[in-house]
Amino acid sequence: MxxxxxxxxxxxxxxxxxxxxxxxxxDEERKFLVEGFREVRRALEKKVTLDEVYxxxxxxxxxxxxALLAEAEASGASLFELSKEAFAKVAYRERxxxxxxxxxxxxxxxxxxxxxxxxxxxxxxxxxxxGNLGTILRSADAAGCxxxxxxxxxTDLFNPNVVRASTGxxxxxxxxxxxxxxxxxxxxxxxxxSVATTPGAKALYSDSDLRGPxxxxxxxxxxxxSEFWLKNSDLPVRIPMAGQADSLNVAMAALITLFExxxxxxxxxxxx
Amino acid sequence: MxxxxxxxxxxxxxxxxxxxxxxxxxDEERKFLVEGFREVRRALEKKVTLDEVYxxxxxxxxxxxxALLAEAEASGASLFELSKEAFAKVAYRERxxxxxxxxxxxxxxxxxxxxxxxxxxxxxxxxxxxGNLGTILRSADAAGCxxxxxxxxxTDLFNPNVVRASTGxxxxxxxxxxxxxxxxxxxxxxxxxSVATTPGAKALYSDSDLRGPxxxxxxxxxxxxSEFWLKNSDLPVRIPMAGQADSLNVAMAALITLFExxxxxxxxxxxx
Numbered sequence: 001m002x003x004x005x006x007x008x009x010x011x012x013x014x015x016x017x018x019x020x021x022x023x024x025x026x027d028e029e030r031k032f033l034v035e036g037f038r039e040v041r042r043a044l045e046k047k048v049t050l051d052e053v054y055x056x057x058x059x060x061x062x063x064x065x066x067a068l069l070a071e072a073e074a075s076g077a078s079l080f081e082l083s084k085e086a087f088a089k090v091a092y093r094e095r096x097x098x099x100x101x102x103x104x105x106x107x108x109x110x111x112x113x114x115x116x117x118x119x120x121x122x123x124x125x126x127x128x129x130x131g132n133l134g135t136i137l138r139s140a141d142a143a144g145c146x147x148x149x150x151x152x153x154x155t156d157l158f159n160p161n162v163v164r165a166s167t168g169x170x171x172x173x174x175x176x177x178x179x180x181x182x183x184x185x186x187x188x189x190x191x192x193x194s195v196a197t198t199p200g201a202k203a204l205y206s207d208s209d210l211r212g213p214x215x216x217x218x219x220x221x222x223x224x225x226s227e228f229w230l231k232n233s234d235l236p237v238r239i240p241m242a243g244q245a246d247s248l249n250v251a252m253a254a255l256i257t258l259f260e261x262x263x264x265x266x267x268x269x270x271x272x
Numbered sequence: 273m274x275x276x277x278x279x280x281x282x283x284x285x286x287x288x289x290x291x292x293x294x295x296x297x298x299d300e301e302r303k304f305l306v307e308g309f310r311e312v313r314r315a316l317e318k319k320v321t322l323d324e325v326y327x328x329x330x331x332x333x334x335x336x337x338x339a340l341l342a343e344a345e346a347s348g349a350s351l352f353e354l355s356k357e358a359f360a361k362v363a364y365r366e367r368x369x370x371x372x373x374x375x376x377x378x379x380x381x382x383x384x385x386x387x388x389x390x391x392x393x394x395x396x397x398x399x400x401x402x403g404n405l406g407t408i409l410r411s412a413d414a415a416g417c418x419x420x421x422x423x424x425x426x427t428d429l430f431n432p433n434v435v436r437a438s439t440g441x442x443x444x445x446x447x448x449x450x451x452x453x454x455x456x457x458x459x460x461x462x463x464x465x466s467v468a469t470t471p472g473a474k475a476l477y478s479d480s481d482l483r484g485p486x487x488x489x490x491x492x493x494x495x496x497x498s499e500f501w502l503k504n505s506d507l508p509v510r511i512p513m514a515g516q517a518d519s520l521n522v523a524m525a526a527l528i529t530l531f532e533x534x535x536x537x538x539x540x541x542x543x544x
Contacts, residue, residue, distance in 0.1 A: 042516075135524075138516075138519040138520070138521075138524070139519070139520075139524065141514065141515035141516055141519045142513050142514060142515050142516075142519035142520045142524070143514060144514030144515065167516070167518060167519070168516070169515065169516060169519060172515065172516065173515070206535040239531070240534065241414050242413065242414060242415060242416030243413030243414050243416065243441065243444065243445070244314075244410075244413055244414075244439070244440070244441060244444065246439060247410040247411070247413045247414035247439070247441060248410070248411075248414045249410075252407075252410070252411065252414070252527055255524055255527055255528060256527060256528070256531045259511070259528045259531075259532075260531075260532075260535070262512065263478040263532070
């Protein structure tokens with residue numbers, strides 16, 4: 001545990017933490033922020049390397065924080081204690097809980113994915129809102145997807161709000177960032193069928209066979225599926241909608257489609 | 273259209289608009305706030321009475337606002353123009369679009385609901401987060417629910433963030449607020465089966481019959497279903513989960529269950 005407490009709002013470490021909220025400095029450094037007790041705990045559980053952990057006792061919500069910090073330190077992270085005001089400056093959450101870590105970004109490629117005999121994959125295209133991407137990761141985790149492939153990302157995976165909205169799932173579900181053409185070629189090579197949800201499809205998602213090696217493809221919030229995936233996916237399907245046309249957003253549509261696949265595939269989670 | 277522009281931040285009308293963000297003044301006045309072009313348009317489409325519409329040209333995002341304001345005025349609303357700074361004070365959104373209305377709260381009771389022969393209802397208990405309640409309303413709308421019944425609400429329906437997260441669905445899906453016992457008696461009277469989702473259930477939601485007169489019951493974020501509904505619902509069901517225990521929140525669980533019911537019931541939205 002450190003003995004010196006960072007109190008100066010001009011401290012260069014604080015300035016760096018604020019900079020890491022933005023994509024360019026984040027990508028240049030190849031680091032990212034992990035804020036929150038739960039998220040840092042999950043990173044440690046998944047053996048994600050943490051370079052540094054910043055904390056402020058004045059913001060702690062419970063009594064388990066010292067044990068978490070000790071665990072982070074034992075895993076190799078450097079600890080830095082902050083005053084209440086200093087932590088308020090670096091926290092990006094509305095309600096900080098006094099824990100903020102910096103971790104190295106990782107780069108996983110399609111070749112790194114280890115897939116079971118009958119893979120179940122989610123592919124999302126150009127998602128714009130970090131909250132949606134985070135929710136989509138949670139959905140993929142709950143559905144037991146083997147991987148999430150993010151095509152042509154608008155929001156990067158390491159955006160602080162993706163980390164937050166994913167409730168730490170970012171550390172457990174294998175995520176790969178790759179261009180659409182490479183993903184399509186990779187799916188075809190492996191005999192993985194691509195099923196794309198789009199409102200214009202004829203087939204209902206629930207009337208379609210979602211068993212076997214499967215990739216569910218979801219488009220972006222604003223533009224839906226790109227021409228590329230509309231043309232190249234094996235089967236377009238749609239979700240029936242009552243009510244307002246925009247009641248289902250992309251994260252909701254992904255969740256519905258994933259769980260229909262789970263149902264058809266025999267609910268692997270049911271036996272865990 | 274008004275000729276005078278409200279510029280003083282001390283104007284009592286502005287102070288009232290800020291007060292209406294809080295539940296007590298909202299309930300005392302029996303009014304609520306509807307912020308945003310889309311939400312006000314949907315309120316007008318659904319013939320929801322608007323008392324007043326406040327606007328500021330400096331925040332307009334498009335060119336359709338004057339037509340919307342004219343429509344609001346024609347429907348009986350009083351218009352008030354605000355300076356950019358004055359609107360910034362009363363807007364509760366991060367990115368205001370220059371439109372904010374005040375509408376009377378309505379009070380719908382179970383007796384007011386007009387149900388089809390085979391009703392499809394969602395009951396939610398003590399939801400805490402306005403964002404979740406709004407998302408749940410969207411899900412119910414997309415699934416074609418005949419009504420949403422909010423039991424023992426922690427968040428009131430007229431919270432500005434419910435209005436916002438519901439993307440205006442609050443104005444179209446019939447919503448009733450009522451205590452659990454009254455709701456149970458009402459369901460039993462009408463022969464409506466209650467199916468409650470809870471992680472401890474034996475039956476999988478997708479193996480359970482969700483056809484016929486149906487009410488899906490969802491518990492609160494933090495505490496899940498109350499003892500009352502655990503004891504009194506006709507059938508407890510669970511959603512299979514891979515991954516982290518908390519990957520599915522209540523809004524996601526509601527969406528999954530609703531769309532499984534839609535699938536079993538023959539996708540009414542499919543034919544619209």
